[in-house]
Amino acid sequence: MPITVLLVDDEPLVRAGLRAVLEAQADIEVVGEAADGAAVIPLVRRLRPDVVAMDVRMPLMDGIEATRALLRTVPDPPKILVITTFENDEYVYEALRAGADGFLLKRARPAEIVHAVRLVAEGESLLFPASVRQLAAQYGDGDGGNRAARAVLERARLTEREAEVLRLMARGLSNAEIAARLVVGTETVKSHVSAVLAKLGARDRTQAVIVAYESGFVAPG
Amino acid sequence: MPITVLLVDDEPLVRAGLRAVLEAQADIEVVGEAADGAAVIPLVRRLRPDVVAMDVRMPLMDGIEATRALLRTVPDPPKILVITTFENDEYVYEALRAGADGFLLKRARPAEIVHAVRLVAEGESLLFPASVRQLAAQYGDGDGGNRAARAVLERARLTEREAEVLRLMARGLSNAEIAARLVVGTETVKSHVSAVLAKLGARDRTQAVIVAYESGFVAPG
């Protein structure tokens, strides 16, 4: 059975583009469209799509509110893929915090869009890597990925402390060990870790470390 | 205060070598030596070293037994660094399973030995990366790290299934997600994960994923 997708975006052009890209795939079927978040819930109830691909910024109800509403009111809710125009959109992090499963840049290549839909449909909520990887590539390897790493930092808006904590996570330290190393309480470390997870859109520290490697924030070898 | 170390090895030459290397460090002090595992427990009780650097293969009581005995009978036991001659020593995995905190090749460079001692003293039990990294380097990048990855597999003796599970761990999947993907029970996945952790000398899945990246078993980008 194909992956069923509901498109939610206020721009018809974007919906059409997504539909064209997705329908070209044999295993993906677009089962409906909506122009605003306010219309999402009844549609989801009726169509029961596997994935909702939804713009963050919409006139009546934005993607964040719609995400919250979906997860709150619909039993066995679909996977939510948030669509955004801007590289650096706070709304996206809000949406991820609200429970969205992934995000997608509108300017992404078709293959990436398809890939993202398949990923979230499979239940994987890790999506930073793809976009962040391309970010690293675009910066080239001028100074061994540090530029890219800094760019990732900027994008995720990690504070210095959070970045420090992420570095230690990426060395395999537990919260207690990080606390000992930084000479703070474990509760403090937990706060930082939670912040890092939220900002990276990671579900647990393992995913955060994966993002760290994939983005070049930490380098193997 | 310096890191205090107890050396346990049946070869005097090795003990002397370790002593020379370690004593050259201002922050490390060798407080005692023993020629066999059987002598370890009373010595540890008396000297209370931070780290015990111990050969796996010894005439009377081997490093595995000594490790078990230490952890069982000594309250607040020292960190245990297992020393081995062979790259591919089953005994090492046994020792790690028994609770040793790290392992060390006899042919390692002095800097690595010192580093390993400091690491375990700090309470970090992650040690594969360094040796595995050098393994990857030695294989060069003939086919993009796959040779090295295969070598790592061989060294850790991961079964096919375990390797598959590790790959999915390195993509950020939870046990439940891995179970769904492989169409097996979560208990089965837990078994495989535990096996992977033991064989890699990793404490948790995060460390396992780090090893996967550091070894080239999975490649970023």
Added chain:
DNA sequence: CTCCGTCTCCCCCGCCCGGGGGAGGCCCGT
């Protein structure tokens, strides 16, 4: 045939992890 490794699943258990709140102190910029 018997042994052994692999894959599968089961039990119990403790604990770390992560989510959800909140709160106080600090510095900085307005």
Added chain:
DNA sequence: ACGGGCCTCCCCCGGGCGGGGGAGACGGAG
């Protein structure tokens, strides 16, 4: 003086994780 961001620490809570056992089925090696 006030707000806001950051760092720090606190509470409660559930669930996933990992350890330690065991066990059955299968297949290949001896």
